[in-house]
Amino acid sequence: MAEAVRLGEAARGLTAPNPNVGCVIVAADGTIVGRGATAPGGRPHAEAVALAAAGAATRGATLYTTLEPCAHASPRGPTCAGLIPAAGIARVVAAIEDPDPRTAGRGFDRLRAQGVEVTVGEGEGAARASMAGYLTRLALSRPRVTLKLALSIDGKIALPSGESKWITGEDARAHVHLERAHSDMILVGRGTYEADTPRLDVRLPGLEERSPRRALLSRTLGPVAGWEVLEKPSDIARLHDVNDLLVEGGAATATAFLAEDLVDRILIYRAPLLIGEGKSSFGYIGLDAIADAHGRWRAQGGAGLGVDRLEVYERAR
Amino acid sequence: MAEAVRLGEAARGLTAPNPNVGCVIVAADGTIVGRGATAPGGRPHAEAVALAAAGAATRGATLYTTLEPCAHASPRGPTCAGLIPAAGIARVVAAIEDPDPRTAGRGFDRLRAQGVEVTVGEGEGAARASMAGYLTRLALSRPRVTLKLALSIDGKIALPSGESKWITGEDARAHVHLERAHSDMILVGRGTYEADTPRLDVRLPGLEERSPRRALLSRTLGPVAGWEVLEKPSDIARLHDVNDLLVEGGAATATAFLAEDLVDRILIYRAPLLIGEGKSSFGYIGLDAIADAHGRWRAQGGAGLGVDRLEVYERAR
Numbered sequence: 001m002a003e004a005v006r007l008g009e010a011a012r013g014l015t016a017p018n019p020n021v022g023c024v025i026v027a028a029d030g031t032i033v034g035r036g037a038t039a040p041g042g043r044p045h046a047e048a049v050a051l052a053a054a055g056a057a058t059r060g061a062t063l064y065t066t067l068e069p070c071a072h073a074s075p076r077g078p079t080c081a082g083l084i085p086a087a088g089i090a091r092v093v094a095a096i097e098d099p100d101p102r103t104a105g106r107g108f109d110r111l112r113a114q115g116v117e118v119t120v121g122e123g124e125g126a127a128r129a130s131m132a133g134y135l136t137r138l139a140l141s142r143p144r145v146t147l148k149l150a151l152s153i154d155g156k157i158a159l160p161s162g163e164s165k166w167i168t169g170e171d172a173r174a175h176v177h178l179e180r181a182h183s184d185m186i187l188v189g190r191g192t193y194e195a196d197t198p199r200l201d202v203r204l205p206g207l208e209e210r211s212p213r214r215a216l217l218s219r220t221l222g223p224v225a226g227w228e229v230l231e232k233p234s235d236i237a238r239l240h241d242v243n244d245l246l247v248e249g250g251a252a253t254a255t256a257f258l259a260e261d262l263v264d265r266i267l268i269y270r271a272p273l274l275i276g277e278g279k280s281s282f283g284y285i286g287l288d289a290i291a292d293a294h295g296r297w298r299a300q301g302g303a304g305l306g307v308d309r310l311e312v313y314e315r316a317r
Numbered sequence: 318m319a320e321a322v323r324l325g326e327a328a329r330g331l332t333a334p335n336p337n338v339g340c341v342i343v344a345a346d347g348t349i350v351g352r353g354a355t356a357p358g359g360r361p362h363a364e365a366v367a368l369a370a371a372g373a374a375t376r377g378a379t380l381y382t383t384l385e386p387c388a389h390a391s392p393r394g395p396t397c398a399g400l401i402p403a404a405g406i407a408r409v410v411a412a413i414e415d416p417d418p419r420t421a422g423r424g425f426d427r428l429r430a431q432g433v434e435v436t437v438g439e440g441e442g443a444a445r446a447s448m449a450g451y452l453t454r455l456a457l458s459r460p461r462v463t464l465k466l467a468l469s470i471d472g473k474i475a476l477p478s479g480e481s482k483w484i485t486g487e488d489a490r491a492h493v494h495l496e497r498a499h500s501d502m503i504l505v506g507r508g509t510y511e512a513d514t515p516r517l518d519v520r521l522p523g524l525e526e527r528s529p530r531r532a533l534l535s536r537t538l539g540p541v542a543g544w545e546v547l548e549k550p551s552d553i554a555r556l557h558d559v560n561d562l563l564v565e566g567g568a569a570t571a572t573a574f575l576a577e578d579l580v581d582r583i584l585i586y587r588a589p590l591l592i593g594e595g596k597s598s599f600g601y602i603g604l605d606a607i608a609d610a611h612g613r614w615r616a617q618g619g620a621g622l623g624v625d626r627l628e629v630y631e632r633a634r
Contacts, residue, residue: 153585153614153630154598155472163607258591268470272630273610274575276602281471285593290480293590297470299626309616313470313589 001095001123003035004064008046009130011037013182013210016243018042019098019134023050023065025058025089033057045070047080051087059088066095066127068120071110072102081107085114093119095127099138133184133243136264142237143184143245146265147254148176149281153270156278157251162195164279171306172269177202179267181210183246185239187230189253190218200248212246217253233257251282258285261315266297268311318412318440320352321381325363326447328354330499330529333560335359336415336451340367340382342375342406350374362387364397368404376405383412383444385437388427389419398424402431410436412444416455450501450560453581459554460501460562463582464571465493466598473592474568479512481596488623489586493565494519496584498527500563502556504547506570507535517565529563534570550574568599575602578632583614585628 001024008022015021015038023046025034034057036049044052047069051058069080069092084092092111097120098104108118128135136144150168151157158164166173180186181202188198193216201211215228223229230236233256236245247257257263287293300312318341325339332338332355340363342351351374353366361369364386368375386397386409401409409428414437415421425435445452453461467485468474475481483490497503498519505515510533518528532545540546547553550573553562564574574580604610617629 151472152610153472153583153628155468155470156597159604159607165607167607255593258593266470271611272614272616274599274602274604274614275607275610276572276575276599276604277597278604280473280594280597282591282593285591287476287591287593287595290476290482290484290592293469293484293592294588297589297591299589299624307616311470 001064001066001093002126003032004066005095005123005126005130007035007037008066008127011040012130012133013184013212013244014040015042016133016184017137017241018045019067019131019243021046021065021067021131023047023063025050025054025061025063027057027061033061043076045077045080048077048083051083060090061088062091062093063089064093066123067131068094068096068098068103068105068107069111070098070100070103071106072100079110081110084111085116089116091117091119093122095121095123099135132264137243142262143239143242144264145236145245145247145257145262146179146183146267147247147257147263148179148267148269149249149254150269150271151281152273152275152278154274154276155281156275157249157281158279159275160277160279162279167271167273168269168308169271169306172271172308172310174204175305175310176269177204177207179246180212181207183212183244184242185213185215185228185244186246186248187215187217187253188248189250190216190221191252192248192250193218198248213242217256233260233262236262251279254281255283255285258282264315266313268313269305270309270311272307318381318383318410319443320349321383322412322440322443322447324352324354325383325444328357329447329450330501330527330561331357332359333450333501334454334558335362336384336448336560338363338382338384338448340364340380342367342371342378342380344374344378350378360391360393362394362397365394365400368400377407378405379408379410380406381410383440384448385411385413385415385420385422385424386428387415387417387420388423389417396427398427401428402433406433408434408436410439412438412440416452449581454560459579460556460559461581462553462562462564462574462579463496463500463584464564464574464580465496465584465586466566466571467586467588468598469588469590469592469595471591471593472598473595474566474598475596476592477595479596484588484590485586485625486588486623489588489625489627491521492622492627493586494521494524496563497529498524500529500561501559502530502532502545502561503563503565504532504534504570505565506567507533507538508569509565509567510535515565530559534573550577550579553579568596571598572600572602575599581632583630585630586622587626587628589624
């Protein structure tokens with residue numbers, strides 16, 4: 001299952017609105033005979049890819065998948081819950097049920113009805129983390145929003161002059177590009193757009209093709225070529241084909257999303273330096289008492305990136 | 318040597334202006350026969366305490382000490398470089414040389430001249446870290462200054478109203494009290510003094526007696542009972558009997574010390590919460606370009622404290 005999660009995670013940012021599923025088929029002798037992930041654009045599904053790779057070796061094998069096989073027919077392909085028994089798979093191990101109301105347990109029911117043994121729950125935590133974008137979209141009818149900030153120890157994003165290049169080092173900036181590659185869309189505010197005219201592309205060897213769609217938060221700018229314009233944070237509910245949205249700044253945009261409680265995850269790239277007088281990360285986010293600030297964010301550990309450090313926080317809902 | 322460092326560290330905050338040395342005596346069969354640390358007030362020295370504890374078992378034994386045994390006679394006691402050979406110690410293992418110009422290698426010379434085998438350097442890093450206050454005082458003619466801050470993710474110390482109780486939780490606050498117990502003096506600014514009338518004492522079971530001296534940074538307040546008043550940060554050079562000074566706030570005081578480059582270590586107690594609009598950690602600290610901010614602080618790792626996290630930074634000099 002760990003390998004299935006890894007395959008699914010590699011596809012994150014490419015499959016929306018479909019989930020980034022990973023799948024591994026293991027023969028009775030323990031050999032891996034097929035691997036698959038949801039293909040770019042969402043089809044074929046991970047199970048279909050792995051079944052095709054395994055060929056005749058599927059007979060009597062065990063199929064590991066990070067998500068319940070689909071039970072809903074589509075003009076774009078047959079159901080996985082139909083393909084799997086037809087290929088002679090004896091057993092399916094799935095990490096989680098698919099909350100899509102067209103499947104939602106029906107995939108497992110169909111498999112069992114056709115004599116396939118089904119186990120659910122292995123690797124649930126890792127699978128949920130990897131497919132958090134898809135799961136958030138189904139649960140909250142909007143993309144999962146990740147807010148990214150490069151901060152000093154004292155939480156500043158820039159000098160009073162606006163100078164912010166570079167607070168963090170190369171390793172941290174490369175990590176941002178990796179996060180971009182796993183996002184379906186990146187959003188910045190008007191200030192960042194006008195000051196930096198950012199490319200927001202992925203500048204990592206081999207991942208250049210994974211640059212996501214770009215969005216701009218602005219009430220006043222009209223259509224901008226190459227950009228999708230949102231007037232307000234809650235407009236993200238319109239983005240039905242975005243699982244993972246990465247908000248890259250600046251402070252006003254971050255504040256607007258936080259004030260509407262539309263942030264699910266925060267990535268802080270913390271540089272070991274002090275700025276002192278400078279630009280703060282956020283303005284008023286609706287907090288009027290310290291007691292109300294507690295319990296909303298959970299630290300999810302961190303990692304060293306050169307001299308900098310990544311801190312990950314998730315919204316506790 | 319690890320045990321000697323541990324003993325010395327436990328005495329940190331009690332021995333100034335003397336160093337907080339730890340000492341362990343090990344007999345030829347490997348048994349520990351004596352332990353010692355610099356006594357409160359600085360005398361007797363760790364070696365004398367350990368020799369007294371070991372009694373006749375010192376003959377032929379090895380003495381581990383975190384600092385070179387003293388070579389300067391004092392009205393308060395004999396030199397350790399004299400006591401050690403007299404007790405029949407065969408070998409001395411010391412972590413570092415004593416930079417005190419009255420010793421500075423002469424302790425080792427005297428031991429060797431009296432037939433004691435001497436090894437220097439074992440556990441040097443840990444010993445330097447534990448005696449950093451003493452070493453800073455000798456190197457820079459002022460105490461080591463540790464700045465302590467309780468901060469949100471976004472680097473705020475309070476709401477706009479000034480409300481800051483409590484950003485961090487109980488575990489973090491208990492850790493602050495432990496740090497107080499290991500300081501010789503605690504300093505706050507006038508604002509913190511007048512707003513909070515802080516006790517700045519140690520409220521940890523068994524350590525209540527270790528509450529350090531209290532100092533106030535103010536140009537205008539006259540003598541205050543129970544407090545020592547400093548007019549400006551550089552006045553810390555007058556504190557000849559303080560190894561470790563803990564600066565607890567507020568923002569103006571922290572800024573004043575940072576602007577004069579008088580901070581050696583920063584302890585950030587980081588709470589997993591966002592404040593947004595609020596009071597920043599520091600004002601203008603003299604930084605005019607991001608490039609100048611790099612390389613001044615080294616992250617020294619951290620530790621979880623309940624839901625909070627301690628970040629330690631040391632000034633790279």
